Amino acid sequence: ELKVEQNPLFLSMQEGKNYTIYCNYSTTSDRLYWYRQDPGKSLESLFVLLSNGAVKQEGRLMASLDTKARLSTLHITAAVHDLSATYFCAVEYSGGGADGLTFGKGTHLIIQP
């Protein structure tokens, strides 16, 4: 059974600070996704990481993937209030085609002015 663990599950930080969210998963996969969810809303795709060493950046967010360590990180640089949301990582079984996603429990991020 594929397990996905995120930490921390809750994070309160001040604007301007940097922080990293970690995502560990339990089985071989080379497809990892990061989603953002605002309260009462759907999931918005942030990053798709498809290979070992993949790094993607969008604004103040940067995601990376280490398939050997089965670890992905989401780094927040100089946080701003608008980044307050819940962030999920999700892993897809590899092996061709598409598969359902197994999600972590999410990191509830609050950025205070």
Place this chain on the structure above:
Amino acid sequence: DAGVIQSPRHEVTEMGQEVTLRCKPISGHDYLFWYRQTMMRGLELLIYFNNNVPIDDSGMPEDRFSAKMPNASFSTLKIQPSEPRDSAVYFCASSLAGGSPNEQFFGPGTRLTVL
């Protein structure tokens, strides 16, 4: 594109009633997924289809749940009879296999409350 469309957006029903949730995937997508989100269990995959054929329904919690995809543009998730523990947000997502990169796009969700 309109994105994934789900209806209804909110549903309140009484225990024992039948509930039908509906989903229209993004045109041209060949995979469709149903997920459920609760505070206790987080986001869980229920079932997914490829080219209208169910591929994996191991996440469907019990026989009270059933899902169909009669054509490429429509899917339903039915709960009969409904129970209070079925209260959750149900998301539908679609993707294009072989596209770059199998990214799943989520609908707005249906918030189900079973009294």
